[in-house]
Amino acid sequence: MARFRLATPEDIRALTALECSFPPEDRFSARTWRRLLKGNSAVLVSDSGETLTSAAVLLFRKGAQIARLYSITVAEAVRGTGLSSVLLSECEDISRQRGCSQMRLEVRATNSRAIRLYERHGYRVMARAAAYYPDGEDALRMEKPLTGLSREET
Template sequence: MRAARPEDAPALAALHALAFPPAEAWGPDAMRLMLEMPGAFGVWCQAEGLVLARAAAGEAEILTLAVAPAARRRGLGAALLGAAMQGAVLRGAAEMFLEVAAANEAALALYAAAGFDGVGRRRRYYANGEDALVLRRSLSPS
């Protein structure tokens, strides 16, 4: 795993397109813009997976987490999520939020195993009309 940089945007976009339906995949410009935002950071494994997040004012948010189909079910999603949480703590965040498709059982299981709890629902959030669940996890040691 290594830090994602704005110049990685084309490779990150290609990887994102493998993991998401075409209507939800981010292009190179979106990847670059996300990584150039204040507080943004990312980690990726070339051709396998990526996570982009941002931290501000004591909170962090997962912007996207993508694992290529050929790399799934091997623990990479959990490793990327862990890297994002560590990066958020290093940037002063005490809690992390994310949105996930309500029907994405694999992602919901990943986030539940990492200690995320549901705190909200965004109706018809995705382009296909699917709801998103808003999840939260404390990053404070317990």
């Protein structure tokens, strides 16, 4: 079973490397990672002991009950193992613990694998954002109510 922890500034180089398979316009710079680690956010990671195997970025607004899943990444070597599903569940738990009642995200309209993952977890499309990404691709805006107890509370 994967063990998750909050990322630290020492993880920035590994976080940047984890995104190497992303299109350049979708990658975060080291500067962006530093800003995310200091902001009203949570950067959750898992590692194999040698390298990071997954990462997710959650954004929170003061006073808001909506968490935003800003990014989720799983290393190519461990894709298809169910790690993304467990990581998503961990993100939902963190959001509940922070008092959020909903989670929202955007996903490339052509990313069928991610869309299926989100749908299996109960996310539904609430809108389509035309030309959302820098390359002009549309995004689907998805949302899920975070009702019930977290896995730790059950």
